[in-house]
Amino acid sequence: MADELVLEATGLRKAFGDVVAVDGVDLAVPRRGSLAIVGESGSGKTTVAKMIVGLEAPTAGTIVACGRDRSAPARGAKERRRRGGEVQIVFQDPYSSLDPRHSAVQAVDEVLRLHRPDMDKGARAARVAELGELVGLDERQLRARPRALSGGQRQRIAIARALAADPQVVILDESVAALDVSIQAQILNLLADIRERTDISYILISHDLAVVRQITDEVIVMHRGKVVERGGTADVLDHPRQPYTQLLRASVPRPGWKPARGPRATTEEGSVA
Amino acid sequence: MSALLEVEHLAARLPVEGELRTVLHDVSLSIAAGEAVGLVGESGSGKSMTARAVARLLPSGAQADGAIRFDGKDVAALKGGGLRDYRGEVAMVFQDPRAHVNPVRTIGDFMVEALRALRGVDRGTARKRAVAALADVGIPEGERRLGQYPHELSGGLLQRVMIATMLLTEPRLVLADEPTTALDVTTQAEVMAILDELRRERGMALLFITHDLELAGAVCDRTSVMYAGSIVETRESAKLHDDPLHPYTASLATARPTIDASVRRLAAIPGRPVSAFEAPEGCAFAPRCAYAQDRCRATRPPIEALDGGLVRCARAEELRGRLTEKVVNHG
Numbered sequence: 001m002a003d004e005l006v007l008e009a010t011g012l013r014k015a016f017g018d019v020v021a022v023d024g025v026d027l028a029v030p031r032r033g034s035l036a037i038v039g040e041s042g043s044g045k046t047t048v049a050k051m052i053v054g055l056e057a058p059t060a061g062t063i064v065a066c067g068r069d070r071s072a073p074a075r076g077a078k079e080r081r082r083r084g085g086e087v088q089i090v091f092q093d094p095y096s097s098l099d100p101r102h103s104a105v106q107a108v109d110e111v112l113r114l115h116r117p118d119m120d121k122g123a124r125a126a127r128v129a130e131l132g133e134l135v136g137l138d139e140r141q142l143r144a145r146p147r148a149l150s151g152g153q154r155q156r157i158a159i160a161r162a163l164a165a166d167p168q169v170v171i172l173d174e175s176v177a178a179l180d181v182s183i184q185a186q187i188l189n190l191l192a193d194i195r196e197r198t199d200i201s202y203i204l205i206s207h208d209l210a211v212v213r214q215i216t217d218e219v220i221v222m223h224r225g226k227v228v229e230r231g232g233t234a235d236v237l238d239h240p241r242q243p244y245t246q247l248l249r250a251s252v253p254r255p256g257w258k259p260a261r262g263p264r265a266t267t268e269e270g271s272v273a
Numbered sequence: 274m275s276a277l278l279e280v281e282h283l284a285a286r287l288p289v290e291g292e293l294r295t296v297l298h299d300v301s302l303s304i305a306a307g308e309a310v311g312l313v314g315e316s317g318s319g320k321s322m323t324a325r326a327v328a329r330l331l332p333s334g335a336q337a338d339g340a341i342r343f344d345g346k347d348v349a350a351l352k353g354g355g356l357r358d359y360r361g362e363v364a365m366v367f368q369d370p371r372a373h374v375n376p377v378r379t380i381g382d383f384m385v386e387a388l389r390a391l392r393g394v395d396r397g398t399a400r401k402r403a404v405a406a407l408a409d410v411g412i413p414e415g416e417r418r419l420g421q422y423p424h425e426l427s428g429g430l431l432q433r434v435m436i437a438t439m440l441l442t443e444p445r446l447v448l449a450d451e452p453t454t455a456l457d458v459t460t461q462a463e464v465m466a467i468l469d470e471l472r473r474e475r476g477m478a479l480l481f482i483t484h485d486l487e488l489a490g491a492v493c494d495r496t497s498v499m500y501a502g503s504i505v506e507t508r509e510s511a512k513l514h515d516d517p518l519h520p521y522t523a524s525l526a527t528a529r530p531t532i533d534a535s536v537r538r539l540a541a542i543p544g545r546p547v548s549a550f551e552a553p554e555g556c557a558f559a560p561r562c563a564y565a566q567d568r569c570r571a572t573r574p575p576i577e578a579l580d581g582g583l584v585r586c587a588r589a590e591e592l593r594g595r596l597t598e599k600v601v602n603h604g
Contacts, residue, residue: 040457040458040459040460041427041428041457150545151316152545153545180315180316180484180545180546181315181484181486181525181528181529182315182524182525182528182541182542182545182546182561183545183546184528184529185528185529185530185539185540185541185542186541186542186543188530188539188541189538189539189541192537192538207457207458209458209532210529210530210531210532211530213530213531213532213533213534213535214530214535214536214539215535234535237532237533238533247459248458248459249532250462251458251459251461251462252458252532253461253485253487253488253490253491254487254491254531254532255487255490255491255511255514255515256491257487257491258466258469258491259461259462259463259465259466259469259491259492260462260466261411261463261466261467261470
């Protein structure tokens with residue numbers, strides 16, 4: 001795609017002591033694009049996400065978001081805030097990612113106060129209502145504490161909160177994995193609607209290939225810190241070329257599927273986790 | 274085949290903030306020796322509570338009605354030695370193995386405890402059998418594993434240790450409560466293959482609890498779908514996905530994205546799943562059902578036989594064959 005890139009990472013590497021969690025990862029996200037990072041526990045996919053948002057500093061490599069370098073940690077609050085306005089993240093667990101004392105209104109308003117100093121109280125209230133409507137929360141739900149809300153409703157707050165900073169890129173770190181099937185479909189539809197109505201780009205971190213198929217255009221498959229396969233989502237899932245991608249694909253339950261003991265049953269997992 | 278486990282009109286209430294809340298309502302199911310039965314549902318549907326009631330592990334203060342019979346014996350009446358024997362015959366595997374193992378005791382201590390307590394086996398023999406059981410679930414070097422602590426093992430490996438441990442008492446029925454939900458997909462496939470193989474080789478019956486309709490369909494002979502504390506459909510697993518009897522089953526199948534194609538919009542079910550105590554009068558699913566009529570909201574339908582399955586829907590017969598059709602138009 002020749003579109004403008006909103007995010008580009010080159011040669012990304014992260015070592016924790018002797019352990020190399022991420023090893024030479026390149027990725028690029030075009031404006032309005034949607035990229036999946038697929039992998040299992042320990043593949044390094046979440047570490048990549050953390051480096052992009054700035055929760056971990058890369059050992060090597062560069063990250064450029066919206067044309068600005070963010071490879072080194074932000075210096076000062078102003079720089080951090082600016083970066084927050086470019087890339088936001090929605091975590092997996094809506095039970096632990098929200099402040100239990102803040103209603104949705106307070107949680108979203110807090111972000112607006114930080115990122116939109118141009119807005120007065122009235123403008124912020126209007127924006128909170130607008131975001132509430134975008135994510136499908138009614139007036140009562142917006143005023144309730146997270147405790148009184150279901151997992152799906154809480155995840156809607158987390159999404160509204162991320163969008164309040166007007167980011168160019170939202171990282172969805174397993175953001176629908178913990179939701180019930182019927183709620184997961186609602187949130188996936190919501191994410192598709194938001195993408196249609198705004199200029200936003202997504203990076204979806206997921207192990208769920210069906211979810212990846214539904215909301216991303218491109219995919220990279222990670223295994224032990226490295227990218228083993230990349231391409232268009234439909235193409236990679238329909239015609240996986242690498243053995244690891246083929247194994248992932250074959251492990252997904254579907255009608256007529258028979259679980260099989262893989263070749264690594266007695267070998268690879270023998271190592272200490 | 275006579276049933277190994279029979280559950281009839283099971284109802285359960287749990288004390289929450291000083292009042293008793295209904296969590297199960299009229300649950301009936303049976304499992305024959307060697308049979309695998311799936312129990313599928315979303316949060317609060319009562320699937321775990323059903324397994325806990327069968328295992329006699331309901332939280333304290335819970336009230337249960339109805340009958341649970343294992344091999345003809347009334348499970349509610351078991352106590353002392355009888356209950357201990359029962360716990361050897363009916364084993365449970367949980368979702369999070371790390372929450373069900375003592376972190377400061379070795380794998381060996383954990384594995385032989387049940388064997389020594391329930392079966393009176395001496396330590397040396399118990400350890401030998403533990404090593405053999407580890408080999409059965411694909412873990413080599415069992416002797417070394419017995420000396421390790423839970424934190425030294427990955428989630429998938431620890432779950433296989435749990436399965437090996439449960440095998441030691443040679444149970445006739447295994448209650449597996451989301452045993453692979455916390456595992457990676459490739460590990461899930463392995464753990465499921467192991468459970469499936471053991472079941473076939475040893476004739477163990479399996480009650481497999483999951484939120485994943487496809488997974489239940491792949492490993493179970495029959496599957497029951499639960500909603501708001503009741504079973505709404507029981508059917509041959511192979512038919513559940515393509516030829517469901519209940520609107521809820523049909524919408525569960527189509528709400529999930531598939532790996533083979535993306536759709537413009539998923540056929541999401543409006544609202545959220547409710548627990549038994551929140552369920553309205555009449556059919557519990559009616560507020561979210563595309564086919565609900567006034568009569569659905571007026572009285573709760575009984576569960577009835579239809580086309581070789583059981584279904585709890587007042588309109589099941591007239592909707593026969595139309596459930597998947599409508600949903601396809603949706604998508």
